[in-house]
Amino acid sequence: MPSLEPKRGAGGRRPLSAPRLRAGTPERAGLDPTELAHLADEVRALTAGPRPWAAGAVVVAGRGPVIAVAEAAGWAVRYSSCDPGTGAGVELPPAARVPMTVDTPFDLASLTKLFTSVAAVQQIERGTLGIDARVGAYLPEFTAAAQHDITVRQLLTHTSGLRPELPLYDCPDDTARLALLRAEAPLAEPGTHLYSDLNMLLLQCVLERTTGLTLDVLIEDGITRPLGMTATTFGPCPGAAATEDQRRPWAKADRGMLRGVVHDENAWALGGVAGHASLFSTGHDLAVFCRTLLAGGSYGPARILGPDLVELLLTAPGLGFAVDQPWFMGELSGRGAAGHTGFTGTSLVLDPATDTFLVLLANTVHPRRRPPDSRPRAATATRLARAVRGA
Incomplete structure (x- = not known):
């Protein structure tokens, strides 16, 4: 590396x-x-x-x-x-x-994923985010990710095993959407490549938690x-x-x-x-x-x-980028x-x-x-x- x-x-x-x-x-x-x-x-x-x-x-x-x-x-x-x-x-x-x-x-x-990935690598460069740190260390309430030891690198390389997407659009409010994300367990064994929007949503949550800033900022x-x-x-x-x-x-x-x-x-x-x-x-x-x-x-x-x-x-394999x-x-x-x-x-x-x-x-x-x-x-x-x- x-x-x-x-x-x-x-x-x-x-x-x-x-x-x-x-x-x-x-x-x-x-x-x-x-x-x-x-x-x-x-x-x-x-x-x-x-x-x-x-x-x-x-x-x-x-x-x-x-x-x-x-x-x-x-x-x-x-x-x-x-x-x-x-x-x-x-x-x-x-x-x-x-x-x-x-x-x-x-x-x-x-293509938004590329900007989210660069924002994450900027935090890695600054030392505020560990590339091989477990998501659960930053987001302990994301119990499924914590239980399966999903890492930041796995989110960036689409190897968390999380499914491609969840029907967040069918949830009645933000509380229900967040609960669905927190409880979502990997569909495949972590380490398996499976392209997923959920990786970048979890990464967004990690970035916002560690920096105290929203993704748009x-x-x-x-x-x-x-x-x-x-x-x-x-x-x-x-x-x-x-x-x-x-x-x-x-x-x-x-x-x-x-x-x-x-x-x-x-x-x-x-x-x-x-x-x-x-x-x-x-x-x-x-x-x-x-x-x-x-x-x-x-x-x-x-x-x-x-x-x-x-x-x-x-x-x-690229961090966010396909190679x-x-x-x-x-x-x-x-x-x-x-x-x-x-x-x-x-x-x-x-x-x-x-x-x-x-x-x-x-x-x-x-x-x-x-x-x-x-x-x-x-x-x-x-x-x-x-x-x-x-x-």
Whole structure:
């Protein structure tokens, strides 16, 4: 395991700053312009036709401190509702639709987990949280987690054995929701990989207990404010891309067409601030997040983590981050690329080996959810990988 002592520059001092992102040509970024042109064309094609992969999409990609691609396609709002009989969207008149722009915020869904994970690793760096400490040491009232000796590392690596989710949205109040979480025992033996939203909800509880601060404050103070990520926030976010006409039986709650309020039913039930899914952000802000991690935790004059802690975060199996997953990373996988996807259609990949990053944001659940298809995510990542090789 990498050392938890942050690396320092020449003379034992940390570098004073890391270059900020700037727009530039593919050639300036050391990328093949033909491959990137294909990437942009393919993203536009994803939003075309009567039943597109997504109503709209934004792609931001680059290498080093250069953003070589920043494109928007389709619609932030295309449908008024979903026809329950046909499953098709009821389209708004063209004049009533809202075009997608590169500055459109998106409901990040599970990309929120990356911010919760960074917030946790910041506390590990500061010594206020032990990576191998038992959850029960911080939250003794979480009796099931305490009884099974679930650790902070297991929460971060999805090896606690906890089931993927609980129906917190069906609980009558916060007291009942908290009681359900406290009593939830692992479904699998701790140490077994089982992706679970509950890991990040428990981690949120640990962070809030150990710091005395709520998760939204921790993320704003520790990540978004120092990095200048002014478009990254917990909802409501009125200008965001629309998500779902959320109704039973295809959804878990009856809320109607959603825009600017969190899509995930559990995050909604928890008041819109949840460790697993509740942030909104833009392509540019997420590019800053990627660039910060590729630069060892620094961006401009800000430093949110030391390089060794970033290495710990991104090294397989990853802390919150997925590592080398070809199903959404395409040919960027296999060399230590890290990233995540979100249920609403969001994803990001950063590749330390080539110093590249890719943010693909789409509202694939507009106007309703359907079986996920990550082939377009993998295809765009492959285009970026080939742009590196063809440069």
